[in-house]
Amino acid sequence: MSIFDQIVQTVKAKNEVGLGVLATKDLPFEQLRIPEYQRPYKWKARNVNQLINDIIHFATAEKKVEQYRLGTLVLHEDNNGVFNIVDGQQRVTTLSLIICIAGKNLGINGYEEKVMGFLKKVEYTNKYSIDNLARNIKTIDERKGSISKNIFDFIMTKCQLSVVVIKDLSEAFQFFDSQNARGKALEPEDLLKAFHLRAIPERTDADLKRIQDWEQLGKRRHNLFKYLYRAKMWPGGRWADEFTQNDIDVFKGVDCGDEKSWYPFYLLELRARIYVDMLNADPTIKQDKKVEYPYNFDDQIINGRHFFDMIAHYNRLFEWMMLFKRHDEKDSNFKTSEDLREKYSDVKATFDTIYGYAGANRTGDKRVRGLLKLTLLYYLDRFGTEDRENVLDAVINKIFIWAYTIRVENYTVGASTIINAALSGDDRNILRKMHEARNPYDVINIAQDSVSKEIPNGRRRVGGLEGIINRFGELNKAK
Numbered sequence: 001m002s003i004f005d006q007i008v009q010t011v012k013a014k015n016e017v018g019l020g021v022l023a024t025k026d027l028p029f030e031q032l033r034i035p036e037y038q039r040p041y042k043w044k045a046r047n048v049n050q051l052i053n054d055i056i057h058f059a060t061a062e063k064k065v066e067q068y069r070l071g072t073l074v075l076h077e078d079n080n081g082v083f084n085i086v087d088g089q090q091r092v093t094t095l096s097l098i099i100c101i102a103g104k105n106l107g108i109n110g111y112e113e114k115v116m117g118f119l120k121k122v123e124y125t126n127k128y129s130i131d132n133l134a135r136n137i138k139t140i141d142e143r144k145g146s147i148s149k150n151i152f153d154f155i156m157t158k159c160q161l162s163v164v165v166i167k168d169l170s171e172a173f174q175f176f177d178s179q180n181a182r183g184k185a186l187e188p189e190d191l192l193k194a195f196h197l198r199a200i201p202e203r204t205d206a207d208l209k210r211i212q213d214w215e216q217l218g219k220r221r222h223n224l225f226k227y228l229y230r231a232k233m234w235p236g237g238r239w240a241d242e243f244t245q246n247d248i249d250v251f252k253g254v255d256c257g258d259e260k261s262w263y264p265f266y267l268l269e270l271r272a273r274i275y276v277d278m279l280n281a282d283p284t285i286k287q288d289k290k291v292e293y294p295y296n297f298d299d300q301i302i303n304g305r306h307f308f309d310m311i312a313h314y315n316r317l318f319e320w321m322m323l324f325k326r327h328d329e330k331d332s333n334f335k336t337s338e339d340l341r342e343k344y345s346d347v348k349a350t351f352d353t354i355y356g357y358a359g360a361n362r363t364g365d366k367r368v369r370g371l372l373k374l375t376l377l378y379y380l381d382r383f384g385t386e387d388r389e390n391v392l393d394a395v396i397n398k399i400f401i402w403a404y405t406i407r408v409e410n411y412t413v414g415a416s417t418i419i420n421a422a423l424s425g426d427d428r429n430i431l432r433k434m435h436e437a438r439n440p441y442d443v444i445n446i447a448q449d450s451v452s453k454e455i456p457n458g459r460r461r462v463g464g465l466e467g468i469i470n471r472f473g474e475l476n477k478a479k
Contacts, residue, residue: 004028007165008077018165024070025156027163028083029096030117032075034124035084041129043090045139050249051094052143054195059154062255063201066158070095073161088161093122094136099155101140102147111156188245189225192307195252199304210308217315224315225251227370231297231378234422235435241415253301266300273302297381298435317380321373324351346393350400350471357467364413364462371418372403375431383440391440401448401477402430404468408451411460450479 003026007018051070058065073088085092096115103112124130147155193214200207217224225243232250233240240247254266256273276293293306295313302310323337324347341348354360354369376399405428406421407413422431433446451472455461472478 040126059151105144196307347396353471359464368407450477
């Protein structure tokens with residue numbers, strides 16, 4: 001009796017939910033069907049490529065991977081012995097296409113007929129589904145050459161699905177609901193955590209400390225990733241808004257230990273990473289503190305423990321920046337904050353302004369404030385926190401003028417307003433210009449226009465901006 005048959009027998013004999021974990025080769029493709037009530041097939045080429053990339057990554061990892069979970073498959077058995085897919089149709093359909101196309105290319109027999117039994121019963125009538133299906137077939141066909149016999153075997157024997165079989169349809173929908181609505185969905189950074197943990201060949205005590213530090217970030221982690229995601233995308237002219245599960249490939253990189261895939265274009269970062277690791281591990285080198293890898297938003301990400309180190313670095317950098325925000329005297333960082341704020345008077349004045357004017361807490365104003373903080377974070381990432389000749393005050397003035405000109409000139413500020421400003425080819429776009437800067441003075445020398453103290457004829461200006469206009473006046477940028 002197959003593993004799937006045992007699950008089904010449990011349902012019939014005990015009238016309860018059947019649970020099990022099945023390798024791809026054990027899935028009953030020929031018994032599966034996509035019911036009419038299912039949603040459209042929504043996966044696009046990027047989802048397919050992400051799945052193939054992940055499979056190849058773990059199939060060829062230096063440390064042997066015993067299993068790779070693809071997700072959950074919820075099935076409802078109808079009175080005709082057909083198992084309707086309640087949840088998991090996107091993965092199962094895509095997996096079937098990969099098996100069929102790659103298996104045929106490799107000349108592997110035995111699986112194709114079984115999978116084709118399922119695909120022939122798939123009857124998508126929605127144009128959206130048909131278009132996605134056609135594109136994904138083409139995508140898989142283009143990738144079939146990268147799926148070797150060893151990788152194909154990994155798909156069939158090591159890739160697994162958690163299978164849930166439920167006899168009662170209403171109970172099946174209830175289970176689906178609890179998984180996808182009332183249940184807590186995984187945040188995209190949770191998926192990245194799982195990916196990069198699998199990329200660590202043997203976990204050490206230091207790795208456990210990295211994971212503890214990651215967990216201690218708590219809710220701040222998602223906010224941090226929002227900034228990191230946009231900072232990696234916007235300066236290069238790539239559209240980005242909220243950070244979702246569809247965007248996690250941005251934070252997947254290269255394997256430090258996999259010499260088979262060391263391509264020239266990222267060798268500089270890879271060798272720097274190895275060099276820093278060697279310095280910190282050498283007991284003969286005396287140093288006051290560990291050498292930190294010179295992270296940069298524009299560089300390649302190195303998978304595994306180095307990813308967690310990178311996130312810890314950017315969290316420290318973000319926290320340093322936020323010390324400019326006024327703290328309560330009871331805050332443990334108060335003295336540090338005031339020392340820093342006293343040193344950089346213009347940065348202090350700007351942060352007091354952007355958090356203190358009348359309209360500061362409106363949604364649009366928060367978006368503008370987020371653009372300012374992201375741009376400053378990008379500057380600190382590029383040129384560091386060790387200030388020379390007090391250029392940081394001059395830089396924050398430039399950033400403030402650029403970002404808050406957007407607030408002054410627009411009655412409403414939506415997400416697209418900020419994104420369009422960040423991606424603009426305008427010479428005033430300090431974020432894009434900073435992407436090309438070679439030193440802080442390249443940033444300081446970016447020209448910025450003045451704003452009008454009075455509302456221009458034929459224009460509307462939202463209220464509550466007096467504090468912002470006053471700050472423009474202090475910087476001699478109000479006319």
